[in-house]
Every structure is written in structure tokens, then in C-alpha cells.
Ligand SMILES: NC(=O)c1ccc[n+]([C@@H]2O[C@H](COP(=O)([O-])OP(=O)(O)OC[C@H]3O[C@@H](n4cnc5c(N)ncnc54)[C@H](O)[C@@H]3O)[C@@H](O)[C@H]2O)c1
Ligand SMILES: [Zn+2]
């Protein structure tokens with residue numbers, strides 16, 4: 001089969017690899033019908049994620065069809081259309097039982113294994129460990145183009161941004177970074193009744209998208225961005241400030257927007273140390289949260305996608321086929337100049 005293989009920082013190739021195959025009785029093999037690229041894949045190609053080594057197939061999001069099932073798998077069979085989420089869970093370890101499968105201990109001690117510790121989903125097929133507890137069946141009327149964003153972006157914006165940030169009715173919320181993850185936070189902040197949602201980004205196209213996705217205000221990054229946001233909150237700062245980029249300067253901006261007693265929710269994947277001004281922050285009674293998504297909100301979000309409450313399909317702006325994988329990465333990497341949000345990648 002063919003797959004997108006990582007060969008060290010800045011290097012990848014769509015090339016021939018051995019077919020995905022069952023290794024454990026709890027595995028299934030899924031033929032990938034739709035996949036996409038995440039900001040985290042760009043961080044990996046940038047060399048920010050040391051655990052990803054030469055030869056690894058990239059990608060941690062897929063919708064596909066089961067083509068083989070191990071003998072212990074009870075809930076899924078050949079032909080089933082499934083969502084392969086970014087997090088794999090055994091369902092039995094201490095973290096899975098605590099509802100925190102992001103730290104499932106069974107495969108490499110972390111729940112994010114695809115395109116990280118084992119081969120990923122930017123491939124014609126993928127082996128899925130712990131299929132029974134990790135996969136989700138997709139209702140017939142939910143399309144692949146809607147379901148694919150439930151694999152990572154939507155639960156990440158919701159869980160690590162909105163839920164961790166404890167958005168409550170009436171809150172003012174800032175979201176720094178309006179990529180798919182930031183936009184997912186914007187979409188789902190509305191579900192909790194935020195009174196004001198301020199999107200902050202360098203990219204005009206994404207700010208326009210943010211307004212379409214439910215932001216009430218958009219602020220383009222520049223020397224006065226923080227002051228502009230604070231002016232929108234009567235000079236107080238926001239109740240919840242969400243970081244969805246992953247750079248030191250964007251976390252500093254995010255932290256500077258919050259009011260006393262507020263909440264800073266970091267979603268971004270960071271590759272270098274960040275120095276926070278604790279000498280100013282300690283007296284503000286703020287909470288800072290961060291973490292890897294658990295994807296435990298998928299059943300909730302799937303219901304809202306299925307009913308039309310969350311227009312997930314709006315995330316996909318460009319479509320490519322597997323043999324155009326390089327073009328898909330180029331468009332996603334240069335999203336600003338391409339008016340791109342998420343790319344949809346299919347076999348043909
Ligand atoms: N914590 C988790 O579990 C988890 C899961 C998935 C993704 N992530 C991370 O979330 C972040 C966002 O992912 P994505 O897929 O939306 O990425 P993306 O690259 O599509 O979006 C990033 C956005 O940030 C904007 N941006 C860049 N520089 C900026 C700046 N200086 N100020 C303001 N905005 C700026 C870009 O224009 C873009 O709109 C990434 O760091 C990704 O690795 C975290
Ligand atoms: Zn991701």
C-alpha cells in the first residue's frame with residue numbers, strides 16, 4: 001500500500017510501505033476513505049515532536065471502512081463505516097477508567113499513538129489497536145466530510161478549550177488562533193452561552209471564517225491587538241482566554257487578555273520553552289490549563305453534528321486525492337495565501 005512517511009524534519013514522501021495488518025486480536029484494519037492534516041502534523045514536520053522518528057506514517061484522523069477484524073473484536077466487523085479518532089483507548093488502564101484516555105498506558109503510555117508512536121492514518125489503510133473501545137460507528141446520514149473533523153479538531157477545541165476553560169453563560173471569551181481547532185472552540189463556545197467571542201489571528205480569511213462560525217468580534221494581530229481585545233471587554237479583559245496556535249508569543253498574548261479570576265486554556269502544541277510573567281500573573285487569581293485531548297466528547301459532538309447543530313462540514317475548504325498529498329500539505333501549510341482551513345483527502 002501507499003502512505004505518507006516522515007523522514008526527519010521537513011522531509012516526507014508518499015511511498016510504498018508494507019500493508020497494514022492485524023497484529024493483536026483486539027486490532028482492526030481500516031481502509032482510509034477520508035483523512036486530513038492537523039496543525040500538529042506541521043509541528044512534527046518542523047521537528048517539534050521528538051518521539052516521531054524516521055519511517056513513521058503520519059496522520060491521526062480518519063474515516064474509513066473496516067476490512068479485517070481481530071478475533072477478540074466484538075463491536076465492529078468488516079464493512080462497518082467508522083471514525084478513527086486521534087486517541088486510542090484500552091478502556092481498562094487507570095487513566096481510561098478515570099475518563100482520561102489521553103494518557104492510556106497500554107500502547108507507549110499515551111493515548112495519541114497514530115502518526116506518533118505507531119503508523120498513522122495518512123495512508124491507504126491503518127491498523128487500529130483496541131478497536132472496540134476506540135472506534136465510533138458513524139450514523140448513515142453523517143457524511144465522511146462531516147465526521148472527519150470529529151477525529152480531533154472538534155473535540156480538541158471543545159475539551160481543551162471550552163470545557164477546560166470552564167466557559168459559562170454570559171462569559172466573554174477570546175480565542176487566539178482561528179485554525180480548525182480555534183474555530184472548533186468558537187463553534188462550541190456558543191453552546192455554553194458566551195456573550196462575546198473574540199477571535200484573534202494573523203490571517204484575514206480565518207478571521208472572516210471565525211465570524212461565520214459564531215465569533216462576535218475579530219481582531220487582526222498587530223502591535224495593538226491585546227489592547228483592542230481588552231477594549232472590547234470594557235477594559236476588564238476576558239473571562240476565558242484560549243490559545244490555539246502553539247507559539248511562545250501567542251501564549252503570552254493569550255495570558256495578557258484574561259481578567260482577574262479568569263481562565264487561560266492552552267490548546268497549542270509547544271515545541272520550545274515559554275517564559276510566563278509569573279511576577280505579574282500570580283496576583284491575578286487566574287487558572288492556566290493545558291493538555292492533550294481525550295476525545296471523550298465525541299459521542300456528544302457527533303449527536304450535534306448529526307442534528308445539524310454543529311456545521312462541521314464548513315471546516316473543509318479544499319479537497320485532494322492521496323496522490324496529491326504533497327499539494328494538500330502545501331495548501332494547508334500556506335493556509336493564509338490559499339484561503340484554506342482544513343483539507344479533505346480521499347483515495348481518488
Ligand atoms: N492539545 C491538543 O490535544 C491538540 C490537539 C490538536 C491540535 N493541537 C494544536 O492546536 C493548535 C492549532 O491547531 P490547528 O489545526 O487549528 O492549526 P492551524 O495551523 O490550522 O491554525 C493555527 C492558526 O493560528 C494562526 N496564527 C499563526 N500565528 C499567529 C499569531 N502570531 N497570532 C495569532 N494567530 C496566529 C494561523 O493563522 C492559524 O489560523 C496547534 O498548535 C496544534 O498542534 C493541540
Ligand atoms: Zn491533531
Ligand SMILES: [Zn+2]
Pocket residue numbers: 089090091092093094095096097101103104105106
Ligand atoms: Zn487505557
